[in-house]
Amino acid sequence: MTPDYDIALKVNQLSLWYGERQALNNIDLQLPKNHITALIGPSGCGKSTLLRCFNRMNDVIDGSRMEGEIWLGQHAIMQPEQDLAALRRRVGMVFQRPNPFPKSIYENVVYGLRLQGVRDRRILNEACERALRAAALWSEVKDQLGQNALTLSTGQQQRLVIARAIAIEPEVLLLDEPTSALDPISTLVIEELMTTLKQHFTLVLVTHNMQQAARVSDYTAFMHNGQLVEFDETDRIFTSPQARRTEDYITGRFG
Numbered sequence: 252m253t254p255d256y257d258i259a260l261k262v263n264q265l266s267l268w269y270g271e272r273q274a275l276n277n278i279d280l281q282l283p284k285n286h287i288t289a290l291i292g293p294s295g296c297g298k299s300t301l302l303r304c305f306n307r308m309n310d311v312i313d314g315s316r317m318e319g320e321i322w323l324g325q326h327a328i329m330q331p332e333q334d335l336a337a338l339r340r341r342v343g344m345v346f347q348r349p350n351p352f353p354k355s356i357y358e359n360v361v362y363g364l365r366l367q368g369v370r371d372r373r374i375l376n377e378a379c380e381r382a383l384r385a386a387a388l389w390s391e392v393k394d395q396l397g398q399n400a401l402t403l404s405t406g407q408q409q410r411l412v413i414a415r416a417i418a419i420e421p422e423v424l425l426l427d428e429p430t431s432a433l434d435p436i437s438t439l440v441i442e443e444l445m446t447t448l449k450q451h452f453t454l455v456l457v458t459h460n461m462q463q464a465a466r467v468s469d470y471t472a473f474m475h476n477g478q479l480v481e482f483d484e485t486d487r488i489f490t491s492p493q494a495r496r497t498e499d500y501i502t503g504r505f506g
């Protein structure tokens with residue numbers, strides 16, 4: 252069946268092994284453009300592994316091996332000759348713990364543009380402001396752009412890292428438990444931010460927090476033992492899941 256939304260990422264029969272251990276088992280999935288998809292499931296089910304496939308981060312893990320296809324738009328990203336730097340310009344990533352560079356706020360945000368060879372100060376300044384505004388951080392830091400990023404609070408650092416990721420205008424933003432190191436207020440700020448960012452980007456969110464998945468995501472994929480058990484609109488996953496395993500998980504019977 253053809254879905255009634257545009258597809259940003261398409262996964263066909265994807266399997267992944269770490270050595271002998273199979274971590275992903277024959278995943279088929281289509282992630283809608285300009286929406287937030289949450290990946291949920293019990294610890295060790297393969298959420299982060301699947302997320303890391305989308306920018307080929309698993310490549311650096313010794314002994315990992317993948318089969319299947321992933322399409323970013325019209326572009327197959329699994330070929331050995333894939334330029335990984337080019338892929339990661341199109342697919343940005345934010346981790347559990349904010350990881351700003353020990354540089355100024357400004358230099359953190361324009362880092363990716365500088366790597367691309369952008370030298371024009373006016374272009375860098377505009378991109379910096381645009382990204383910080385989009386990351387809901389501009390009003391807090393606009394008078395201290397030269398300050399070391401490590402002096403910001405953890406919640407501000409996470410928004411800075413998001414600004415750094417979106418400054419180079421990727422198509423997809425991968426978020427691996429982006430609020431698990433944050434207090435409840437900073438968590439809410441990031442959740443609101445995610446819902447505004449989807450106007451411009453496709454977001455994929457790994458979260459342990461089912462309330463968070465229910466609050467912010469449009470679609471939810473429930474994984475178990477390396478399999479994709481169910482993918483649907485978030486409301487349907489949480490109100491009328493089709494699979495018994497999904498129901499057991501969301502009602503707290505396991506995981």
Ligand SMILES: Nc1ncnc2c1ncn2[C@@H]1O[C@H](COP(=O)(O)OP(=O)(O)OP(=O)(O)O)[C@@H](O)[C@H]1O
Binds near residue numbers: 274300
């Ligand atoms: N670098 C690695 N080397 C070997 N095995 C790994 C590696 N990373 C993950 N695994 C294994 O792959 C399986 C899936 O792990 P993954 O981290 O993707 O799950 P997860 O659902 O994100 O878990 P969690 O919610 O605890 O973060 C687990 O059995 C894990 O032990």
